[in-house]
Amino acid sequence: MYRYDSIDRRIVDARVAQHRGQVARHLAGTLADEELRPVRLQNGLYIERHGPMLRVAIPYGLLSSAQLRKLADISRRYDRGYGHFTTRLNMQFNWPKFEETPAILDELASVEMHAIQSSGACIRNITADKFAGVAPDELADPRPYCEIMRQWSTLHPEFAFLPRKFKIAVNGADEDRAMIRMYDLGLQLVRARPEDEASEIGLRVFAGGGMGRTPMVGRLLRDFLPRRHLLTYLEAVLRVYNRYGRRDNLYKARIKILVNALGVEEFARRVEEEWAFLKDGPETLTDEEFDRVAAYFAPPPYESLPAGDPAFAAAVARDRAFAAWAKRSVHAHRIPGYAAVTLSLKAPGKAPGDVGDRQMEALADLAERFSFGELRVAHEQNVVLADARQRDLFELWQEARKHGLATANVGLLSDMICCPGGDLCGLAYARSAPVALAVQERFGDLDELRDLGEISLNISGCVNSCGHHHVGNIGVIGIDKNDEEWYQIALGGQQGQAAAIGRVIGPSFAAEEVPEVIGALIAVYREQRNDGERFIDTFGRLGIEPFRERAYAGRERGNGENENAAAGEEGIVDVPDHQE
Numbered sequence: 001m002y003r004y005d006s007i008d009r010r011i012v013d014a015r016v017a018q019h020r021g022q023v024a025r026h027l028a029g030t031l032a033d034e035e036l037r038p039v040r041l042q043n044g045l046y047i048e049r050h051g052p053m054l055r056v057a058i059p060y061g062l063l064s065s066a067q068l069r070k071l072a073d074i075s076r077r078y079d080r081g082y083g084h085f086t087t088r089l090n091m092q093f094n095w096p097k098f099e100e101t102p103a104i105l106d107e108l109a110s111v112e113m114h115a116i117q118s119s120g121a122c123i124r125n126i127t128a129d130k131f132a133g134v135a136p137d138e139l140a141d142p143r144p145y146c147e148i149m150r151q152w153s154t155l156h157p158e159f160a161f162l163p164r165k166f167k168i169a170v171n172g173a174d175e176d177r178a179m180i181r182m183y184d185l186g187l188q189l190v191r192a193r194p195e196d197e198a199s200e201i202g203l204r205v206f207a208g209g210g211m212g213r214t215p216m217v218g219r220l221l222r223d224f225l226p227r228r229h230l231l232t233y234l235e236a237v238l239r240v241y242n243r244y245g246r247r248d249n250l251y252k253a254r255i256k257i258l259v260n261a262l263g264v265e266e267f268a269r270r271v272e273e274e275w276a277f278l279k280d281g282p283e284t285l286t287d288e289e290f291d292r293v294a295a296y297f298a299p300p301p302y303e304s305l306p307a308g309d310p311a312f313a314a315a316v317a318r319d320r321a322f323a324a325w326a327k328r329s330v331h332a333h334r335i336p337g338y339a340a341v342t343l344s345l346k347a348p349g350k351a352p353g354d355v356g357d358r359q360m361e362a363l364a365d366l367a368e369r370f371s372f373g374e375l376r377v378a379h380e381q382n383v384v385l386a387d388a389r390q391r392d393l394f395e396l397w398q399e400a401r402k403h404g405l406a407t408a409n410v411g412l413l414s415d416m417i418c419c420p421g422g423d424l425c426g427l428a429y430a431r432s433a434p435v436a437l438a439v440q441e442r443f444g445d446l447d448e449l450r451d452l453g454e455i456s457l458n459i460s461g462c463v464n465s466c467g468h469h470h471v472g473n474i475g476v477i478g479i480d481k482n483d484e485e486w487y488q489i490a491l492g493g494q495q496g497q498a499a500a501i502g503r504v505i506g507p508s509f510a511a512e513e514v515p516e517v518i519g520a521l522i523a524v525y526r527e528q529r530n531d532g533e534r535f536i537d538t539f540g541r542l543g544i545e546p547f548r549e550r551a552y553a554g555r556e557r558g559n560g561e562n563e564n565a566a567a568g569e570e571g572i573v574d575v576p577d578h579q580e
Helices: 006-027 033-041 065-078 098-109 143-153 227-244 255-262 264-275 287-297 310-318 320-329 357-370 390-402 433-442 446-452 511-528 535-542 545-551
Strands: 045-047 052-056 062-064 082-085 091-093 168-171 185-191 201-207 219-226 338-343 354-356 374-377 383-389 457-460 474-481 484-491
Touching: 006 033, 006 098, 033 045, 052 098, 062 065, 065 082, 065 091, 065 098, 065 357, 065 374, 143 168, 143 227, 143 287, 201 227, 219 227, 219 264, 227 255, 227 264, 255 264, 310 320, 310 390, 320 338, 320 390, 338 357, 338 390, 354 357, 357 374, 357 383, 357 390, 383 390, 433 457, 433 511, 446 511, 474 511, 484 511, 511 535, 511 545, 535 545
Parallel strands: 168 185, 457 474
Antiparallel strands: 045 052, 052 091, 062 374, 082 091, 082 354, 185 201, 201 219, 338 383, 374 383, 474 484
């Protein structure tokens, strides 16, 4: 994994010292709240419903065991003994003391971590596939591209105050596990000539994706961009956005609104026009520089192992519980005899994404014992060990079970994505975690979940979609109705190459109704599915109406007036939030 060089250390140390001085001045009364706000946000520090919240960057989701141990230690000494993994591969501490945040940043710097650009109108944490570097369907590892862009964008003076936040995702595999078309800028690694395996690797560029109140799927901006032009072309995109993005209206400031207003063809034309001044300039990415960064992501010292380990196969045959876990949590690896493993943070009774200090230390132990000391954070709010030997999987499972990390529900209905919601977030209309826990209780039978198969359920406490409700097969959106918490239901969202935005089925439901409404939707699927058909496939075949009818059966639907929420309303765009 990437290790800091002397430049990184100077940047991070200087930022910690700067933040320490700003906090001291604020506490002394010489730096007002409105003066502090823009600079504290540049260090990931928010003031939330109950007090400060600190968001820590985990670039492209990659963590060392030492870094995770430090996060555990920080959570114990400066917070309430847990952290929250977000959908954008960051960790949030929800209860730090304001005056102690400089010390926390200093602790993070000691293990090559920071909170720079985890908030504010800048280029945010760049994300990638959780299986980057090990996926069998991968053309090339996206992490070097992410790291190059991280170095280029960090504290870039021209892009420190964009019209709004700007998010980039990179995918190197056939399957899009990074959701690139739901980002401001999405990059897909491709060959110049797909039929020629010796042809140059470059990037297909999508722009204008995003969630929030007006979700949009990114549009193709350029079919092939040679690798050497990565940074100059990105700079051209950002310059066009910086110049023409709406600064007069924060509700209309995201790049998706600009792309939609201009049309993708005109937006692309302006980018090309700007790029003419930058192309082949000093920011051209040389092969030498790419190779320098890529060397940080060299494969670990794999053993030469048989493709199918007999000990693993024997354990699957003799232990039903292990076999069920392996089916959901063990994934193919490009190296024979190895596997990638998802460790679930969705145990019954636990808020999705939350991880305790002891669990963090257990995860670090597992990484050191079984996966070369590295971990990945997934946008589904689970943790991945990318390089486990197949012969060790039974032992790994036994150890993970001791710490509540081996629930066999990965990809199933209870493997929910969920934002912190109104319990913590000052912008949320409704709470998220209690709804997630109620759904977990309603669908707590793993045999039932396995029978239902692959279903994604995503929950957000408001329209900002930090819980990615738009791309859940079933999406739950918290709303404000007459100053009370209610929830809308959306159906048909999905991520991947066939990315789609879910549709709200109608007026909202009270919190206590949500589990049974989901049960009604599941009943339609169970009754109408064909053999081997997933929920999203059945929905695509039947359309929304059978599901809508069952959800409102015996209930007055009303007209949905006074509901502050609906996804996809014409002409309404992002709430000017601070969130993920």
